[in-house]
Amino acid sequence: MPKVSSVIVPYAVYLRVYEPLAAFPEPERSHWARYARRPELPSYQDELRRSLADLLPTPPVAVPVHESGDAFVALLDGVLCVCPWRTRLRGWLALAELDEELPGPVLDAALPEVVRLQAARDHERWLERNPDARPWIRTALWQVPLNWFVLVSDEEREYEKGTAEVAPVLRYRTPMVQARRRVARSLRTLKDAVEEGPLVDGLVDVGRWLEEFHPRSLVELDYGGLVHVLPAGDLEDDHSAKDVADSVEALRSGDGEAAGEAYGRLVERWRSVRDRRSAN
Numbered sequence: 001m002p003k004v005s006s007v008i009v010p011y012a013v014y015l016r017v018y019e020p021l022a023a024f025p026e027p028e029r030s031h032w033a034r035y036a037r038r039p040e041l042p043s044y045q046d047e048l049r050r051s052l053a054d055l056l057p058t059p060p061v062a063v064p065v066h067e068s069g070d071a072f073v074a075l076l077d078g079v080l081c082v083c084p085w086r087t088r089l090r091g092w093l094a095l096a097e098l099d100e101e102l103p104g105p106v107l108d109a110a111l112p113e114v115v116r117l118q119a120a121r122d123h124e125r126w127l128e129r130n131p132d133a134r135p136w137i138r139t140a141l142w143q144v145p146l147n148w149f150v151l152v153s154d155e156e157r158e159y160e161k162g163t164a165e166v167a168p169v170l171r172y173r174t175p176m177v178q179a180r181r182r183v184a185r186s187l188r189t190l191k192d193a194v195e196e197g198p199l200v201d202g203l204v205d206v207g208r209w210l211e212e213f214h215p216r217s218l219v220e221l222d223y224g225g226l227v228h229v230l231p232a233g234d235l236e237d238d239h240s241a242k243d244v245a246d247s248v249e250a251l252r253s254g255d256g257e258a259a260g261e262a263y264g265r266l267v268e269r270w271r272s273v274r275d276r277r278s279a280n
Helices: 028-035 044-053 087-101 104-110 113-129 176-193 198-210 224-228 232-237 240-252 256-279
Strands: 012-020 071-076 079-084 137-141 157-160 169-175 218-222
Touching: 012 044, 012 071, 012 224, 028 071, 028 079, 044 224, 071 218, 087 113, 087 137, 169 176, 176 198, 176 218, 176 240, 240 256
Parallel strands: none
Antiparallel strands: 012 079, 012 137, 012 218, 071 079, 157 169, 169 218
16 A cells, blocks of 8 residues: 655556566666565655656756656566556657647646647657657546456455555556457447447557557556545445446347446446546
């Protein structure tokens, strides 16, 4: 469980891939092996706070000048797996999406156009040297994209209540082979039932992303900072992965009414989260 910091950065949720050390070339493999032996490793809150600190100078630092040497670490069947932060790459990718997220005047006030253009040029030059680069972490704000729940099952749900000193945890962890199998099976069902739409498009996208990684990787869906804004009762009762699985299974069996009921529970739960976003 992560300790509760005096400065909490809420709202962000994560989809992470942890790859076994064998997936990394040298000298990176040795770096991560040494890194994992450290007595204390940073948390996702540490990563967020470092990123936000870069926005304080004038002009702000839109993307870190140097790539992070940090990572998240996990064990899968006794095998050490690593999820590199790659904050520089993720910063470039996030910056490219800001035009769709924020009105022009707000975006210019937060990150002047000259800063964004320089970051875009830096990214283009970097991609010429690293054409196959991809992030190990995907981030969403204020809600978990529904297609992420397809990758996991309710049996893999891990919930730990928080205390005054320790933050609660709500996450799912599953082997890569299971995540890919669920994506393929759900896509067949959804394409037969609804043909196209945001859920299908999102699932195709996340499925292609998963194919970029080692087959013995670990996939993690982590509610991250969202646990700080949801009441404990809501967290404890949140079984969104089950609702998604029930809805897809009902579609597979041709029971549209049951599929609608499961989907309705899901929509209602996440509508309350979006309402909190509007209130802030």
